[in-house]
Amino acid sequence: MNSALTRFLVLAVPLLIVAQAALLRLPPDKETLEAPDRAPLVRPGDKLARSGDEIMVCGQLFHVGAPVVLWTDPGGYDAYRTECRFGPIEQSAWEVASLQNKELKTPARYNLRREGLTPEQIERVRGGGWDLELLQGVVDQFVLHYDQSGTSRRCFQTLHDRRCLSIHFMIDLDGTIYQTLDLKERAWHATTSNSRSVGIEIANIGAFTKEELGDRFNNWYTRDENGWRVKLPEGEVRTPGFVARPLTPDPVSGEIQGKTLMQYDFTPQQYESLVRLTAALCRIFPKLPCDYPRDDSGMLIPHKLPDDQLKSYRGLLGHYHIQTNKVDPGPALDWERIVNGARAMMRE
Secondary structure, X not given: OOHHHXXXXXXXXXXXXXXXXXXXXXXXXXXXXXXXXXXXXXXXXXXXXXXXXXXXXXXXXXXXXXXXXXXXXXXXXXXXXXXXOOOOHHHOOHHHHHHHOOXXXXXXXXXXXXXXXXXXXXXXXXXXXXXXXXXXXXOOXXXXXXXXXXXXXXXXXXXXXXXXXXXXXXXXXXXOEEEOOOOOEEEXXXXXXXXXXXXXXXXXOOEEOHHHHOOHHHHHEEEXXXXXXXXXXXXXXXXXXXXXXXXOOXXXXXXXXXXXEEXXXXXXXXXXXXXXXXXXXXXXOOOOOOOOOEOOOOOEOOOXXXXXXXXXXXXXXXXXXXXXXXXXXXXXXXXXXXHHHHHHHHXX
16 A cells, blocks of 8 residues: 555544544434424423313323313323322421321322232232233223312312222312322222222212201302302412302202102203313223113113122222212213213214
8 A cells, every 4th residue: 555545544534534424413404303193203301282171191191172181291180199289388297297197007008009910910919010901901891970069179178188988089079180190099988899899079069868967058159140159268279269069950869779859950061071071091001991870771770789790790880889878979860961971972
């Protein structure tokens, strides 16, 4: 090799190496960025935007189309916390609160869904590692409750702070959906159905016999020029200035568990959110049919299901379908409105 060629290579090779390295560091060109079959450029630290209508299932977000507040959001209700949510913070720790309230038997108000899982699956998920496909094989019931507290704020206080219970969702009077736990968790709300169900508390003061009623309705509802409305304390719900009115103008009477009960209906906003949430859950969970317990004539069954029927039942159901001592969600709930509305959305 002559000296001229040697000098050329000595100078050229380093330049080629530098040029190649520079090309590797170049950002994607405009065509690459705009290509529809390629993911957009994501940089470390970029914020992932939410729409405010997402629920969380196995750490994944799913749209509902209604306002949702997660337990991680400002103003949310966090059932993962061991301390009480309300009252003086100095007395909120479970170690302190449990001395004053014997119902607070454990720091956690939820536990692991184990029923139907193999030992290997239990070992895999015990640390939280649920995948969506596994949970889809477990959840086949959606249990509806009324909270008998009147608002979601009071409901969470009752469940979490007083009774050591939990629920996946709450729907407030203004239609806001609060999610307190990921759906992979086994919430404590419906005894024998806890392991296989998702539960929801719908804000409503409840259903009562004539003998039980007393002044309950008068204390919670009042009448103005536009009809009946709830006597809501200022700031009790998320929507400023919200006026809560039952969908049906007068109390609804009906028979549950063989008793004639009276109940004011849920609000239009609650029905709208419940329909959308039902549609979302029935799409997410293939083993959850969009229907409710019916008799041979197709009518709603207004009492506890026999044990063998409950064991095989899949779909929406009330708390009273599970336990003889429960009457929620009461006679006012329009099951057809919920199911037909959800089915229509699922067909869209």
